[in-house]
Amino acid sequence: MSAPQLKLTYFDGAGRAEVARLLFAFGSVNFVDERVTGEEFAALKPTLPLGQLPTLTVDGTVYSQSMAIMRYAAKMSGLFPEDPVQALRVDMISESLIELVNAMVNILFMEKDETVKAEKTKKLVEEAIPKTFGVLESFVQGKFFLGDDKPSYADVQLFDLVENGLKARLPEASVAAFPKLEAVMENVKANAHIAAYLAKHKKD
Amino acid sequence: MSAPQLKLTYFDGAGRAEVARLLFAFGSVNFVDERVTGEEFAALKPTLPLGQLPTLTVDGTVYSQSMAIMRYAAKMSGLFPEDPVQALRVDMISESLIELVNAMVNILFMEKDETVKAEKTKKLVEEAIPKTFGVLESFVQGKFFLGDDKPSYADVQLFDLVENGLKARLPEASVAAFPKLEAVMENVKANAHIAAYLAKHKKD
Numbered sequence: 350m351s352a353p354q355l356k357l358t359y360f361d362g363a364g365r366a367e368v369a370r371l372l373f374a375f376g377s378v379n380f381v382d383e384r385v386t387g388e389e390f391a392a393l394k395p396t397l398p399l400g401q402l403p404t405l406t407v408d409g410t411v412y413s414q415s416m417a418i419m420r421y422a423a424k425m426s427g428l429f430p431e432d433p434v435q436a437l438r439v440d441m442i443s444e445s446l447i448e449l450v451n452a453m454v455n456i457l458f459m460e461k462d463e464t465v466k467a468e469k470t471k472k473l474v475e476e477a478i479p480k481t482f483g484v485l486e487s488f489v490q491g492k493f494f495l496g497d498d499k500p501s502y503a504d505v506q507l508f509d510l511v512e513n514g515l516k517a518r519l520p521e522a523s524v525a526a527f528p529k530l531e532a533v534m535e536n537v538k539a540n541a542h543i544a545a546y547l548a549k550h551k552k553d
Numbered sequence: 554m555s556a557p558q559l560k561l562t563y564f565d566g567a568g569r570a571e572v573a574r575l576l577f578a579f580g581s582v583n584f585v586d587e588r589v590t591g592e593e594f595a596a597l598k599p600t601l602p603l604g605q606l607p608t609l610t611v612d613g614t615v616y617s618q619s620m621a622i623m624r625y626a627a628k629m630s631g632l633f634p635e636d637p638v639q640a641l642r643v644d645m646i647s648e649s650l651i652e653l654v655n656a657m658v659n660i661l662f663m664e665k666d667e668t669v670k671a672e673k674t675k676k677l678v679e680e681a682i683p684k685t686f687g688v689l690e691s692f693v694q695g696k697f698f699l700g701d702d703k704p705s706y707a708d709v710q711l712f713d714l715v716e717n718g719l720k721a722r723l724p725e726a727s728v729a730a731f732p733k734l735e736a737v738m739e740n741v742k743a744n745a746h747i748a749a750y751l752a753k754h755k756k757d
Contacts, residue, residue, distance in 0.1 A: 417644035
């Protein structure tokens with residue numbers, strides 16, 4: 350079976366597509382990294398399955414939903430555990446990270462009342478994030494979340510959430526109090542393919 | 554390899570656990586269906602990985618996050634496509650259903666302002682749900698979402714969302730305008746194991 354032809358389409362930013370890009374990079378999976386402008390998106394929108402980006406085109410068929418795309422990218426990159434129980438463990442960690450992402454998006458982009466937004470942001474930064482990170486810290490088993498120093502998609506997802514989500518949008522939230530999570534991030538960054546990807550897409 | 558010992562722990566209601574229970578039922582997977590009271594949960598809470606229910610205990614190890622548990626249950630029940638592209642398709646549908654569940658939970662249980670709650674509920678019922686259901690209607694390929702009349706976890710998830718979510722919490726939202734989705738639900742209900750489970754847990 351030949352490798353599928355893959356094209357990931359999103360805006361020219363990290364957002365909801367970066368974790369899939371990083372996963373493809375990690376596993377040296379060839380894909381077209383299509384980045385569109387707002388105008389191009391407006392033209393594309395009526396043709397997209399759910400009217401949203403990112404999309405992943407696999408051999409000509411277009412799929413939506415960033416988390417579905419993330420898990421497909423993880424499988425293609427060898428970062429999705431084949432053992433169902435290991436997959437359950439990684440998926441549990443992944444869902445905890447998704448909760449933080451969704452909370453952040455809901456507060457920063459959906460909440461219109463500035464007073465409520467400030468209160469909710471404070472609660473997220475001072476309570477929800479440290480609480481989840483504290484639990485995740487206890488889940489790290491070695492260099493990564495899985496034992497035997499096996500990387501998985503949750504490691505890459507943590508890296509993306511902190512590097513592209515928190516540092517950009519909530520700089521007051523810090524991972525510094527969680528040395529094992531910091532180490533996981535360093536280990537992701539140390540992967541040669543990830544380093545090459547990051548160097549290529551370096552922010553100014 | 555012997556079958557894993559499984560125990561699903563949740564309150565005595567549908568909520569965040571029913572889709573996993575239905576999936577196990579569909580696949581005739583043996584599991585202990587543990588249902589706890591609020592008091593029992595309070596006692597358990599400090600011992601749970603994320604302080605939340607549902608949990609799934611696999612051979613003595615406790616895992617959290619309902620969607621991670623759902624996907625594990627789907628694998629054990631033969632309802633998770635092995636082909637990565639088919640899994641991507643089902644996962645895309647699944648994520649669209651999850652978006653509706655999360656929107657419903659956020660509005661009905663988290664929104665404190667009654668005026669805002671009413672506005673958001675109206676928008677969910679009149680816009681978001683029909684929009685998503687319209688797209689999902691176009692994804693149905695035969696008896697279920699996948700071609701060749703292969704059931705998958707997204708079919709069971711749709712059934713759970715409509716039967717236990719919308720009918721109970723948002724009766725003004727209806728699936729009646731979407732005959733293919735209604736047919737998927739009927740086909741799920743027609744499964745002998747599901748029918749037996751539903752008869753056993755019939756609501757009064």
